[in-house]
Amino acid sequence: MxxxxxxxxxxxxxxxxxxxxxxxxxxxxxxxxxxxxxxxxxxxxxxxxxxxxxxxxxxxxxxxxxxxxxxxxxxxxxxxxxxxxxxxxxxxxxxxxxxxxxxxxxxxxxxxxxxxxGERHFCTAVTEAGAGSDVDDIATTARRDGDHYVIDGEKWHVTSANLADTVIVQAKIQGGAADGSHALFFVGLPAAGLSTLRTPAYTHTYRHHHPILRFDGVRVPAADRIGAEGQGMGFIHAWFRRERLMIAARCCGAAERLIEAATEFAAGRAIGGEPMARFQLVQAMLADSLAELHAARLVTYEAAEAHDRGLDVKALHARCSIAKLLASEMAGRVADRAVQIFGGRGYMRENVAERFSRELRVDRIWEGTSEIQRLIIAGSLLKRGLAGTIGP
Ligand SMILES: Cc1cc2nc3c(=O)[nH]c(=O)nc-3n(C[C@H](O)[C@H](O)[C@H](O)COP(=O)(O)OP(=O)(O)OC[C@H]3O[C@@H](n4cnc5c(N)ncnc54)[C@H](O)[C@@H]3O)c2cc1C
Structure with a gap:
């Protein structure tokens, strides 16, 4: 490569x-x-x-x-x-x-x-109070009723639901040959029986909220089921693979901006008549940040290239997890060091390091927590071996 x-x-x-x-x-x-x-x-x-x-x-x-x-x-x-x-x-x-x-x-x-x-805006409702990391545990059901499905359940953290006109909801089929399997549905908003239970406040400051949605007997035309009954999980995995790589990339971009901002500040701020950038303890924070960004970015590019050259999908799944794990954890450390370099200014919300130090935290949680990425990586190592996971 x-x-x-x-x-x-x-x-x-x-x-x-x-x-x-x-x-x-x-x-x-x-x-x-x-x-x-x-x-x-x-x-x-x-x-x-x-x-x-x-x-x-x-x-x-x-x-x-x-x-x-x-x-x-x-x-x-x-x-x-x-x-x-x-x-x-x-x-x-x-x-x-x-x-x-x-x-x-x-x-x-x-x-x-x-x-x-730009005429429609989507949000996605998969997670529930009792099912996040283990999506298979979702309790939301979709029961066939003539040429409709009836959806019942509660979905958490539905990002952008306040700005959306369409929700893609994941439910378990209730009854029939595919009983217990997963399926995805388009649901137009607003919909009879679909309500916002509450809109909790989160760590970041976004106009995109993450409300809890309640589905009470929401009737969805069968024509709005995405794919076949039982195909829901497969689509979600394809989505995860791409999204995990994009999260890795976004974390690299955030880290790059933080390193630039912290370096510029350290070069310009004089302490005791000397630019802070001359202090070796400050240099160490910048050096660690740059070295970690370089490594995470290369891994992310390499996984993207593997995607483009058609690497086997199971090995690719692990490669995307490696990129997300490395880049999201790296970005968290870089943001923390950037706050430290900015000192008191780094604790002010008008400062980019302060904002990123809160915002990047969720990249270790959504689209699979760091622990789940580690389980995927270890699972691949045990099944396909080291070379089968990261190449010979
Ligand atoms: C801001 C935000 C936006 C979100 N947007 C959406 C959205 O739009 N749509 C949507 O469907 N979801 C969304 N989510 C949900 C997100 O994907 C889940 O929070 C995430 O997958 C983790 O699930 P959970 O919160 O249920 O945590 P849990 O699964 O309850 O995990 C709790 C802890 O246990 C650990 N854990 C779980 N299983 C294991 C295991 N087997 N081994 C070791 N440790 C384990 C986890 O790593 C974590 O540390 C969003 C979340 C946030 C915070």
Whole structure:
């Protein structure tokens, strides 16, 4: 493998970097001080610009108007959006390639293409109070009733539900030949029987909330089931693989910005007449951060390249977990050191290190906690061996 990004990835990197620096980063402090909100016309402008850049289409097939970018190019994009705090880079939805395999032509027309055009906004409801790491334990049920399903259950942490018009919900089929198996459904919002139980406050300051949703006898047309009964878990795994790599990339982007900011501050702040950057204890924090970022980024690029060259899906699953584990843990350490280098300023919410020190924490939790990534990696080592997991 080569460790130089191809020209196409570099082009994307430059384009998205310009968007992020000129349009998104200038609104971070305003968002932080206003519960995550920025003026609606600015949010709308960000969405329009993101759609014009093609960000809703990067993973979609060309046959459907997508850009079908290599995963390595997508990782280069995610690294740049990862530089932004307050989720301001979540400007538009994103159609993922698995959706085109899973959805019927009618669903693609009604849900996925509007998502790509910015006319629909999705959220996803998988986790429950008693089922997060072990998704198989979900208690939400979908019972067939004529040409409908009836969905009952409670879903937690449903990110962006306050801004969405469509929820993808995972439920267990109740009754029939596929009893107990998983399936995914599109549910249009609002829906009769679907309510928000409450909207808890979280550590970060985002306009995207994570409410608890209650499904009480929500009737969903059978035509809105995604794929067949029993296929739900397979789709979720495809989703996890890509999303874990994108989280790794975003963590690398965040760490890069933090190292740049901390280095600039250390060079400019004089203590006892000397720039802080001359102090070797400060240099050690910068050096450790840079070395760890370099390693995590290479692993992330390598996993993306393995994805693009069609590595066996089971080995790939472990490689994506390795990238997420390394990059998310690395970014947490880098953010903590950056706060330390900034001193008291690093504890102020107007400071990027303060915001990232809170925001990056969730990357060790969502899309599979660090412990779950370790279990996947160890499982692959025990089944496929060392060479079968990371190559000879
Ligand atoms: C901000 C935020 C946004 C989210 N957005 C969404 C969303 O949009 N949609 C959605 O469906 N979900 C969402 N989630 C849920 C997220 O994916 C889960 O929180 C995550 O998968 C962990 O599940 P859990 O919270 O139930 O923790 P648990 O599964 O209860 O785990 C608790 C602890 O036990 C550990 N643990 C669990 N099993 C094992 C094991 N076998 N061995 C060792 N340790 C173990 C975990 O690592 C963790 O440390 C979101 C969560 C957050 C915080």
């Amino acid at each position: 080569s460790f130089t990004l191809p020209d196409s990835a570099r082009d994307w990197q430059d384009r998205i970097r310009r968007f992020v620096e000129a349009e998104l980063i200038p609104w971070e402090v305003e968002a932080e001080m206003n519960g995550g909100e920025i003026p609606p016309d600015i949010a709308a402008r960000h969405e329009r610009m993101a759609l014009d850049l093609g960000l809703s289409r990067i993973d979609a097939p060309r046959a459907h108007g997508g850009l079908a970018l290599p995963i390595l190019d997508q990782v280069a994009i995610a690294e740049q959006t990862g530089r932004v705090t307050n989720a301001l880079a979540w400007c538009c939805g994103e159609a993922q390639s698995w959706m085109f395999e899973a959805c019927s032509p009618d669903q693609i027309d009604r849900f996925i293409l509007p998502l790509m055009r």
